[in-house]
Amino acid sequence: xxxxxxxxxxxxxxxxxxLETFMQVHPSIKLTLSVTSVEAFLExxxxxxxxxxxxxxxxxxxPGMNGIQGIYHIRQKYPNTDIIMLTTFEEDDKIYDALCAGxxxxxxxxxxxxxxxxxxxxxxxxxxYMSPSIARKIAERFMPKKRQKESGLSERQMQIVQAxxxxxxxxxxxxxxxxxxxxxxxxxxxxxxxxxxxxxxxxIKKAMDGDI
Amino acid sequence: xxxxxxxxxxxxxxxxxxLETFMQVHPSIKLTLSVTSVEAFLExxxxxxxxxxxxxxxxxxxPGMNGIQGIYHIRQKYPNTDIIMLTTFEEDDKIYDALCAGxxxxxxxxxxxxxxxxxxxxxxxxxxYMSPSIARKIAERFMPKKRQKESGLSERQMQIVQAxxxxxxxxxxxxxxxxxxxxxxxxxxxxxxxxxxxxxxxxIKKAMDGDI
DNA sequence: TGCTGAACCACATTTTGATGTGGGTAGCAA
DNA sequence: TTGCTACCCACATCAAAATGTGGTTCAGCA
Numbered sequence: 001x002x003x004x005x006x007x008x009x010x011x012x013x014x015x016x017x018x019l020e021t022f023m024q025v026h027p028s029i030k031l032t033l034s035v036t037s038v039e040a041f042l043e044x045x046x047x048x049x050x051x052x053x054x055x056x057x058x059x060x061x062x063p064g065m066n067g068i069q070g071i072y073h074i075r076q077k078y079p080n081t082d083i084i085m086l087t088t089f090e091e092d093d094k095i096y097d098a099l100c101a102g103x104x105x106x107x108x109x110x111x112x113x114x115x116x117x118x119x120x121x122x123x124x125x126x127x128x129y130m131s132p133s134i135a136r137k138i139a140e141r142f143m144p145k146k147r148q149k150e151s152g153l154s155e156r157q158m159q160i161v162q163a164x165x166x167x168x169x170x171x172x173x174x175x176x177x178x179x180x181x182x183x184x185x186x187x188x189x190x191x192x193x194x195x196x197x198x199x200x201x202x203x204i205k206k207a208m209d210g211d212i
Numbered sequence: 213x214x215x216x217x218x219x220x221x222x223x224x225x226x227x228x229x230x231l232e233t234f235m236q237v238h239p240s241i242k243l244t245l246s247v248t249s250v251e252a253f254l255e256x257x258x259x260x261x262x263x264x265x266x267x268x269x270x271x272x273x274x275p276g277m278n279g280i281q282g283i284y285h286i287r288q289k290y291p292n293t294d295i296i297m298l299t300t301f302e303e304d305d306k307i308y309d310a311l312c313a314g315x316x317x318x319x320x321x322x323x324x325x326x327x328x329x330x331x332x333x334x335x336x337x338x339x340x341y342m343s344p345s346i347a348r349k350i351a352e353r354f355m356p357k358k359r360q361k362e363s364g365l366s367e368r369q370m371q372i373v374q375a376x377x378x379x380x381x382x383x384x385x386x387x388x389x390x391x392x393x394x395x396x397x398x399x400x401x402x403x404x405x406x407x408x409x410x411x412x413x414x415x416i417k418k419a420m421d422g423d424i
Numbered sequence: 425t426g427c428t429g430a431a432c433c434a435c436a437t438t439t440t441g442a443t444g445t446g447g448g449t450a451g452c453a454a
Numbered sequence: 455t456t457g458c459t460a461c462c463c464a465c466a467t468c469a470a471a472a473t474g475t476g477g478t479t480c481a482g483c484a
Contacts, residue, residue: 366460368461391461391462392463394465395464398461399462402460
């Protein structure tokens with residue numbers, strides 16, 4: 001296996017050191033950089049001795065620029081580096097933000113070092129490892145929001161909404177559903193009332209958010 | 213540990229049997245149901261001897277009703293059962309659809325049985341396991357689509373788009389940005405051209421999809 | 425049996441939106 | 455200076471959407 005160039009960005013000295021020592025001993029891992037802040041990292045990245053990095057372990061709760069913001073900067077310098085986020089708390093929003101920013105793995109700090117090392121290899125091979133509890137949260141984000149009572153629209157009304165989302169005009173909807181333009185208007189009028197909105201866009205936004 | 217009630221829905225006899233025999237021998241797993249189709253599953257679910265199920269392994273490529281459609285029906289009968297999807301191919305869309313439908317884990321069929329069993333326990337404990345390559349695809353879906361040069365809209369135009377997404381009318385936008393109604397129209401006209409769309413809704417949909 | 429609600433339709437009015445033509449002013453680069 | 459672009463504005467026209475009032479039919483229910 002190719003030697004993996006690893007970077008660590010972690011401010012907690014204890015964790016940082018244990019990561020360093022543990023990862024370093026593995027013959028296939030080469031620790032090319034280890035710093036305590038994103039700022040320090042970026043400085044190193046500027047230097048003429050710009051280290052190569054395949055995988056980076058990044059603490060999400062850094063002082064100064066936090067991990068999430070850091071991802072953007074890091075990815076500008078190292079667009080091909082895979083980032084593994086290390087986190088203490090598993091807040092939904094942070095997980096989501098980190099993924100959106102471009103992290104490709106998300107691991108709890110409670111995870112044993114061996115697992116973290118596994119994750120490094122997984123990531124280096126183009127995969128991704130998520131801590132189970134985090135993976136679950138991500139999966140849940142995809143799931144339809146199990147709202148109360150679907151929103152009270154009838155079958156027909158749902159068809160109309162769908163047509164609106166598809167970008168059809170009233171005329172086209174009437175045509176598609178074989179009803180008159182006025183009837184389409186009538187339906188939409190009622191839909192607005194039960195949905196408590198007053199424009200097509202609001203309906204479409206709701207529908208796209210799964211709020212319906 | 214609590215005994216985990218497991219169900220298997222898999223049409224491939226070889227895989228089905230190997231899953232059955234392997235899972236059954238574990239003292240903490242009880243195989244309460246094993247069928248070859250969703251239809252057969254639903255029938256059993258109707259019967260007076262409705263089996264309890266904590267975790268279900270579901271093949272995504274079943275004949276008849278496929279796994280994705282199946283998830284909906286299964287979740288109606290068993291809303292609290294955690295579903296692990298088993299898949300041969302790793303098509304982005306299927307992964308996404310399955311998650312949206314309510315699967316909480318997604319595993320390649322190439323995964324060794326031991327790992328699958330691990331996944332069962334993980335899931336039963338409220339976690340989720342994804343095959344590395346699949347997890348990566350999911351992570352990538354969150355990432356900002358690395359488009360070429362943002363789509364060509366100017367700063368001002370982006371403000372207008374944002375306002376549209378916020379549901380403002382042209383008049384309100386003009387008001388908010390202190391420009392005339394006609395100017396707003398002018399901007400929108402140009403936005404449509406560079407975005408190659410021809411209605412507000414399309415712009416909003418694009419914006420909401422991150423395509424902009 | 426008579427009420428209710430969903431779906432259907434018509435007519436009318438006002439507001440928005442989509443598009444075109446034309447014309448200003450800056451700022452920036454060739 | 456010229457030319458380009460972003461931004462600004464006006465006027466015009468037609469299409470689409472928002473909203474209200476009023477009416478019909480049919481199925482399900484008290």
